[in-house]
Amino acid sequence: MYNTKAYSAASAKSPLAHTQIKRRDPTERDVQIEILFCGICHSDLHLVRNEWSSIMPAVYPIVPGHEIVGRVTKVGPAVAKYKPGDLAAVGCLVDSDGTCPQCKARLEQFCPNLTLTFNSPDKHLGGVTYGGYSDSIVVDERFVLRVPSSLNLAGAAPLLCAGITTYSPMRHRGVTKGKKVGVVGLGGLGHMGVKFARAFGAHVVVFTTSPNKKEDALRLGGDEVVVSRNADEMKKHSGSFDFILDAVSAEHDINAYINLLAREGNLTLVGAPAKPLSVSAFSLIMGRRSLSGSNIGGIAETQEMLDFCGAHNITADVEVIPIQKVNEAYERLLKSDVKYRFSIDMASLKSE
Ligand SMILES: [Zn+2]
Numbered sequence: 001m002y003n004t005k006a007y008s009a010a011s012a013k014s015p016l017a018h019t020q021i022k023r024r025d026p027t028e029r030d031v032q033i034e035i036l037f038c039g040i041c042h043s044d045l046h047l048v049r050n051e052w053s054s055i056m057p058a059v060y061p062i063v064p065g066h067e068i069v070g071r072v073t074k075v076g077p078a079v080a081k082y083k084p085g086d087l088a089a090v091g092c093l094v095d096s097d098g099t100c101p102q103c104k105a106r107l108e109q110f111c112p113n114l115t116l117t118f119n120s121p122d123k124h125l126g127g128v129t130y131g132g133y134s135d136s137i138v139v140d141e142r143f144v145l146r147v148p149s150s151l152n153l154a155g156a157a158p159l160l161c162a163g164i165t166t167y168s169p170m171r172h173r174g175v176t177k178g179k180k181v182g183v184v185g186l187g188g189l190g191h192m193g194v195k196f197a198r199a200f201g202a203h204v205v206v207f208t209t210s211p212n213k214k215e216d217a218l219r220l221g222g223d224e225v226v227v228s229r230n231a232d233e234m235k236k237h238s239g240s241f242d243f244i245l246d247a248v249s250a251e252h253d254i255n256a257y258i259n260l261l262a263r264e265g266n267l268t269l270v271g272a273p274a275k276p277l278s279v280s281a282f283s284l285i286m287g288r289r290s291l292s293g294s295n296i297g298g299i300a301e302t303q304e305m306l307d308f309c310g311a312h313n314i315t316a317d318v319e320v321i322p323i324q325k326v327n328e329a330y331e332r333l334l335k336s337d338v339k340y341r342f343s344i345d346m347a348s349l350k351s352e
């Protein structure tokens with residue numbers, strides 16, 4: 001074991017503060033990574049404040065962060081894919097059983113025995129896993145990803161959660177050239193959804209409640225922008241979408257969007273409103289439409305997504321902050337006051 005610097009919260013009501021945590025020394029198949037950037041995902045905030053206590057109770061102290069990009073510093077003797085000096089990334093998962101049907105289908109994110117990057121039981125050291133708001137991390141090479149060297153690293157970090165969360169359902173639902181795709185909500189997830197839909201060649205319509213996001217929606221790759229509060233604007237698109245990605249985590253009228261789907265159209269939820277959504281059966285029955293959900297992606301697909309981003313020069317739009325501003329960033333995140341993701345420059349942790 002060795003000590004490394006990190007930022008942790010001591011309770012649901014405590015701010016994140018500097019601390020020391022223990023990491024395991026790399027075993028046979030482990031990769032040790034010096035963390036360069038870590039994105040701030042909304043679920044970091046939910047977990048730190050124990051807002052998902054019924055599904056995933058927080059264990060304190062908690063070190064969040066699952067959008068990790070860094071450089072390999074050490075590898076175990078059996079590691080073949082990485083060597084010191086390589087760029088590497090870690091997303092939401094650091095282990096799974098490798099034997100269940102989900103793992104065999106390369107959908108490790110649904111493995112009943114998966115280990116999340118933070119706040120999951122740690123098989124090696126006991127306690128729980130600690131995430132990316134830290135100097136370094138040690139991860140089994142099966143869960144380490146390659147980062148195209150052409151990408152801006154601060155902007156690449158959010159690809160590990162916001163990126164794969166939006167890439168995977170679009171791939172799964174066959175978003176390609178000639179398809180009409182809607183993206184609801186232009187935040188951390190939504191802005192990546194727009195970029196991917198555009199890169200896949202679809203006709204992209206961005207739905208937003210704020211007219212002042214119009215210009216940005218077009219800049220990010222939208223072909224059209226609809227202010228969702230405007231019933232006339234909504235009506236114009238009735239029954240026309242092949243696919244809609246719903247990235248809204250606040251309460252909203254989902255039927256208004258289901259009604260915009262074409263025959264066989266699908267709406268996939270990637271945002272997670274706390275309260276159950278009310279769905280009109282008629283909206284689904286008429287036109288054999290479907291409603292589904294999606295959660296990140298498997299490791300192979302996450303690598304595919306990173307490679308796709310390398311080939312198309314796609315990264316998140318980020319505001320880079322030092323770790324010392326993380327508590328302030330959480331408050332701003334609650335007000336959607338960021339375009340469109342915070343990325344923590346981990347060099348700032350070295351001075352503490
Ligand atoms: Zn996330």
Ligand SMILES: [Zn+2]
Nearest residue numbers: 098100103111
């Ligand atoms: Zn499994």
